[in-house]
Amino acid sequence: MSLTGLLRAATELALRLERLRPGVLDGPVPDRALARRVDDEPRPEPRDLVADARRLRRDVAVSGLPDPRRRYLEAVLSALDCHARLLAGERPGYVEEVRALFGVVPRRGDPDGYREVHRRLGALLPGHGPVAARMGAYRDADVVPPGRVGQAVAAVTAELRGRVHAELGLPAAERATVELVGERPWTAFTRYRGGFRSRVSITTATRLRGGSLLPLLAHELYPGHHTQYCRAELAAPRHPELALRLVHGPLGLVAEGAAEAGVTALPGPGWGAPAERALARAGVRIDGGLAERIEAELDLLGRVRQDAALLRYVDNAGPDEVTGHLSRWLLIPEARARRILAFLDHPQWRGYAVAYAEGAPLVRDWLARYPHGPVAGLRTLLDTPVLPADLLTVGGGAPRKGATAAATAGPSSARSHQ
Numbered sequence: 001m002s003l004t005g006l007l008r009a010a011t012e013l014a015l016r017l018e019r020l021r022p023g024v025l026d027g028p029v030p031d032r033a034l035a036r037r038v039d040d041e042p043r044p045e046p047r048d049l050v051a052d053a054r055r056l057r058r059d060v061a062v063s064g065l066p067d068p069r070r071r072y073l074e075a076v077l078s079a080l081d082c083h084a085r086l087l088a089g090e091r092p093g094y095v096e097e098v099r100a101l102f103g104v105v106p107r108r109g110d111p112d113g114y115r116e117v118h119r120r121l122g123a124l125l126p127g128h129g130p131v132a133a134r135m136g137a138y139r140d141a142d143v144v145p146p147g148r149v150g151q152a153v154a155a156v157t158a159e160l161r162g163r164v165h166a167e168l169g170l171p172a173a174e175r176a177t178v179e180l181v182g183e184r185p186w187t188a189f190t191r192y193r194g195g196f197r198s199r200v201s202i203t204t205a206t207r208l209r210g211g212s213l214l215p216l217l218a219h220e221l222y223p224g225h226h227t228q229y230c231r232a233e234l235a236a237p238r239h240p241e242l243a244l245r246l247v248h249g250p251l252g253l254v255a256e257g258a259a260e261a262g263v264t265a266l267p268g269p270g271w272g273a274p275a276e277r278a279l280a281r282a283g284v285r286i287d288g289g290l291a292e293r294i295e296a297e298l299d300l301l302g303r304v305r306q307d308a309a310l311l312r313y314v315d316n317a318g319p320d321e322v323t324g325h326l327s328r329w330l331l332i333p334e335a336r337a338r339r340i341l342a343f344l345d346h347p348q349w350r351g352y353a354v355a356y357a358e359g360a361p362l363v364r365d366w367l368a369r370y371p372h373g374p375v376a377g378l379r380t381l382l383d384t385p386v387l388p389a390d391l392l393t394v395g396g397g398a399p400r401k402g403a404t405a406a407a408t409a410g411p412s413s414a415r416s417h418q
Contacts, residue, residue, distance in 0.1 A: 001059050001063055003063075003065060003069060003240070004240070006056070006059065006060060006063060006065075006073060007241065007243075007244060008031070009056055009059075010056060010073065010076060010077060010080065010244060011029075011030060011031055011034060012034060012038060013049060013052050013080050013084075014080055014244065014246065015029065015035055015038040016041075016044045017080060017083050017087070019038065019039070019044065020043075020044065020046065020049075021083065021348075023247055023348050024080075024083055024246060024247065024248070025245065026245035026246055026249075026251075026255075027191075027192040027229055027245050028192060028193065028194040030243035030244060046084055046087035046088035046089075047088050049084040049087070049088075050081065050085055050088055052084075053077055053080050053081035053084050054081065056080075057074065057078075057081065060074055060077060061074070068385070069241065069385075072241055072385045072387060075103050076241075076246065076249060076250065076251075078100050078103070079100065079246050079249040079250065080246070081100070082100035082101050083248070094106075094309070094310070094313035094314055094350075095314065097351055098351045098354050101351060102248070102249065102252070102351070102354055103253065103388045104253065104354060104358045106306050106310060106353075106354045106357065106358065107303070107306075107357075108303070108307050108310055109301075109303035109306070109307050109329075109357075111329075113300070114301060114304065117297050117298075117301055118131050118331070119131075120297055121135065121294065121297050121298075121331070122134070124290065124293055124297070125138055125294070126138065131331065132331045135331040136333065138294070139209060142209040142210050142211045142291075143207045143208065143209055143210075144207075144208045144209065144210050144284055145284070148282055148284050149180065149208055151281075151282035151283065151284075152210065152213060152279055153202075153208075153217065155278040155279060155282040156213050156214050156217050156275065156278045156279065157217055157221060157222070158278070159214075159267075159278040160217060160218055160221060160222035160223075160266075160267070161221070161222050163266050164222040164223045164227055164266055167266055167375050168223060168266070168375070168379055170227065170230050170231070171230065171234070173196055174196035174197070174226075175198075176190075176197070176198040176199070176200055176221050176226045177198075177199050177200070178199075178201075178202060178217075179199065179200070179202070180201075180203075180204050181201045182203065182204060183203060184201070184203040184205065185342055185343045185346050186203065186349075187202065187203060187216070188200060188201065188216060188220050189201045189220075190221070190224075190225040190226055190229075192225075192226070192229035194233070196230045198221075200226070202216075202220075205339065206336075206339075210279055210284050210285075211275075211286050211288075211290075211291030211294060211295060212291070212295055213275070214271055214274075214275035214278075215263050215271075215295055218259075218262055218266070218267075218271075219259040219260060219262070219263075222266070223262040223265065223378060224259035225255065225259050227262075227382065228259070228382055231379075231382035232382070234383075235383045235384070239383070239385055241385045242384075242385060248351065248352065250388055251385070251386075252355055253354065253355045253359040253388050254359060254362075254363065254381060254386050254388060255355075256355035256356055256359045257355070257356075257358075257359025257360045257361075257362050257363035257364075257391075258363050258378065258382070260299075260302075260356060260360035260363070260364075261360050261363040261364040261367060264367060264368075264374060265367055265374035265375050265377070265378045266375060268374070268375075270292070271288075271292055272287075272288030272289045272290070272291050272292030272293075273289070275288050275291065275292075276289075276291075299360070301330055302356055302357050302360055302361070303357045304325070304326060304330050305326070305330075305344070305356065305357060306354055306357035306358075307325060307329075308322045308325055308326050308340070308341070308344055308353070309344050309350065309351070309354075312344055312345070312350075313350065319338075319341060322337075322341055322344070323337040323338050323341050324337075326340050326341065358388070359388070362388060362391040362392070363391060366391040
């Protein structure tokens, strides 16, 4: 079967899974006619979808496609097969489920490393006394006044958009709107509408902080998810695989990793200064340099949420133990820890912590080693199908054995998420 035929069959399978469990597909349906036909079918049986996934995996194995494309389709079909098995009532175990969906094995963090981060935060934060109390005071003082949120978001977004247009390139007609919503299991969520249009929702249940606003908007908009969707739409004629996007899939992990790590490329080191200037125009004052240093340390606590998921689903820990772990190491109050636990306990999101905990370090390290620089590396991640395994390189950019061309290509020619 050709690449076109395999992608159409995989899309058809994903659409049938989407009917049974909305949220499988990320972004608009790539083939609207096919979607309408699937919608008119009788409701599918999960066991039939398991059989379809297995058949497609065999077809891909003997397709004769070039190795990078074959491996990419195998990873997508592994995720679709796992979705089908879960819908059919199978319980493969948390680690196996995460590996089948995202292509990585979740790892626990090092408490000694967390203690070292706390020590450095203690040296950065104003005041004296326990670091958790001072972190809380810093966060409270950093909250953007409600009346200035709209202006602050607009000012930082404009700063980021200009840089991404200049460095990466996007269609002049692209647009993204930001809306504030009520309680949700995530902090922010980007919905791509197609045609280079996105809507970003940010929950008011989490107070927006000035010092973290630029990384948040970089994650969701520029150069994060909105930019990813736009660049994928531009690249689809050369890489049609990019049109089939799964929320819980290998591309989802790379996308979250790139959204988290993208700020290290654009605006890049020193982002605190443009954040401070943009927010000042909106009447919000921050110490940009201090904010950047604190956010860099907090990023190193990114595996704590994954620890919590492993405690919950591998060690069978109760809610109090899990929230205690989150509160202690993330330096957050119990109420915030329970919100994170609610995200981890949500059936659709329980495995998603891996996308941040494993994706962000993989992408960040790979961008730092990319031979043409982090902006060119980010462009490669946006424009070509890349698997998590492709980001495992040695020798500062030399490919690991078996790495795909997408992981080592030069610059191309030319997204709570909790």
